[in-house]
Amino acid sequence: MTETGIALVVDDSRVNRLVLTRQLTGLGLEVLEAENGAEGLEVLRAHGDAIDIVLLDVIMPELDGYETLAAMxxxxAIRHLPxxxxxGVEELDSVVRCIELGATDYLTKPINPRILQARLNASLAAKRLRDLELEYLEQQRIMTSTIERQKTELSRFLSPQIAQLISSSEGETMLAGHRRQVTVCFCDLRGFTxxxxxxxxxEMLGVLGEYHRMMGDAIIEHGGTLEHFAGDGVMIFFNDPIAQEDHVERAVRMAVSMRERFGPLSAGWRKRGYELGFGVGIAxxxxxxxxxxxxxxxxxxxIGNVTILASRLSSQAAADQILVSQMVVGMLEDVIEVESVGELTIKGLSRPVSASNVLGLKTRVPS
Amino acid sequence: MSEPDTPTLDTAVLDELSASVDGDRTFVIELIEAYLADGAIHVAAIDAARATDDAEAMVRPAHTLKSSSATVGAARLAATSRELEMAGRSGSLSGAGQAAAARVASEWNATTDALRAWIADGESA
Known part of the structure; x- marks a missing residue:
């Protein structure tokens, strides 16, 4: 097999350089020569990228083989070069020292061309493998940075939890559809139409912008998954795709927090002549x-009755009301103060449902 | 000490060398010429080191002459310069070192003659 590549021969003996160069050229390599280690290092530092293998004599003036190896x-930039x-045959002790210093292999003089070829093949194969590995790592790095960038962009357009889900290993099964208990929260503005x-x-976009920013902060703080914005209507759910043991409580706390933040906002709008109220439905x-x-x-x-129920509760809520279903009340007895608003007839549901307005949180610090 | 029967020129080494470059005789002759040119310089350096009894100055020329002599099959000179290199490394040229250094000039001349004869033989063959 004929090798290709560039070899650097570092030897102070011209006779030995001539022989090595000739043999390497015969094997298909291009050869650069240096008379001592110092000169060899200069060549390596100038053309290190192009050189595939170094053949190094041990005993040389200026910089000997050990010093050259140590410097490499x-x-x-050049430490990886084989x-x-x-x-000489009588210098095997020095060979051991060179291998310890990181040399790949050795040849004894006079050089047997078959052994030269075998050693070259092994070293060059190892180097090619390493070059391939580097190339692969570089490609992988580019790919990873592209994916990271896409994930960042994705998380701007989607709810962060959903963006994360898409990139995760369980993404495919989760996206294909699954059934789970969730708390759904609908909010919209009274008087918006x-x-x-x-x-x-x-002006309308300005108001919506302020409203959405406020909502967004509260959603992120409470770990809600924003399903969509539709004008003034916002749907958020909890316990999916990330499981949240306290999903019902999180939803109610978020709604209460939004209502608190809504006060100063609506006061500002009122000064500008807009009468807008905030209503929430949670199921x-x-x-x-x-x-x-x-x-x-x-x-x-x-998709489910829970979504429909939360949506209808929201549309029945008066300004500043957070209407929750009976089940929410049952689950958060210790957490919320409520007043019943009686039974509501909900379009799409056959039986009327009892609902309550959340007045506020009980003064219990959650553990 | 080099063995008394170590030949001045081991022609088998030159034959192997020729074979390793696909019988490129021009190359082998070029190599011998380079050896003769550089060898003369090493021999002179060895002689200077002997004259000043400078062991350290002996090491490098002896080493290089040893190495290149082995390459062209100059077996006796390779053995002698090896002795000189070791003597130089030991830090003293006394005794065996001086004796070996004294032999270098005549062995060099014999090697030169033998290599020239080898080239001439090839020309006439």
């Missing part, structure tokens, strides 16, 4: 969650 190993030590009719588009129950939509546009959504 201390230099990040080094074959070329030595009237406001939207009368306001300038810029807990089982839903089917996963990818909803069609090829080209999917959303991660929750």
């Amino acid at each position: 190993k201390a230099d990040e 080094v074959l030590i070329v030595s 009237t406001f939207a009719e009368g306001a300038d588009p810029e 807990v129950g089982y839903a089917t969650l996963g990818r909803i939509g069609f090829e080209g546009r999917y959303d991660y959504g929750a």
Whole structure:
């Protein structure tokens, strides 16, 4: 087999350089020569990238083989280059020292061309493997940074939990659809339709922007999964895709926190002449969650009676009301102060449901 | 001490060398010429080290001459320069070292003659 590549021969004896160069050229390599270690290092530092293997004599003036090897190993750019030590048969002790210093292998003089070829093949194969590995690592690095960038972008467009889910190993099964108990929270603005009719588009977008920012902060603080924004309507669910043992409580705490933050916002709007109120509906129950939509546009959504119930509660809520289903009340007895608003007839549900308005949180510090 | 029967020129080494470069005789002759040119310098350096009894100055020329002599099959000179290299490393040229150094000049001349004869033999063959 004929090798290709560039070899550097470092030997102070011209006769030995001539022989080695000739034999290496005969094997298909290009050869650079240096008369001593210092010169060899200079060549390596200038052309290290292009050189595939170094054949190094041990005893040389200026910089000997040991010093040359040590200098190579201390230099990040050339330390990986394979080094074959070329030595006399009576110098095997020095060969051992060179191997300890990081030389790849050795050849004894006079050089047997078959052994030279075998040692070259082994060293060059190892180097090619290493070069391939580096190339692969570089490709992987590029790929990883691309994926990281995509994940960052994705998390801007999607709820962070959903962005994370898509990138996770369980993503495929979760997206395909699963059933789970969730707490669903709907919020919207009372008086928004009237406001939207009368306001300038810029003004309306400004108000919505303030409202969404406030909502967004509260959602993130409480770990909610934002399903969608639709104008003033916002749907958030809890306990999916990330499991949350306290999902019902989280939802209610978030709603209470939003209502508190809404006060100063609406006061500012009122000064500008807009009368807007904040209403919330919360229900807990089982839903089917996963990818909803069609090829080209999917959303991660929750489907079930719980969604419908939360949505209807929200639309029945008066300004500043947080209407919760009976089950929520039952589950959070110790946490919330409520007042019953009686039984509500809900479109799409056959029986009326009893609902309560959350007045506030009991002064218990959650453990 | 080099063995008394160590030949001045081991032609088998030159034959092997030729074979290793696919019988490229021009190359082998070029190599011998390089050896003769550089060898003369090493021999002179060895002689200077002997004259000044400088063991340290003996090491390098002796080493290089040993190594290149072995390459071209100059067996006796390789053995003598090996002795000289070791004597130089030991730090003293007394005794065996001086004796070996004294032999280098005549062995060098014999080696030169033998190599020239080898080249001439090839030309006439």
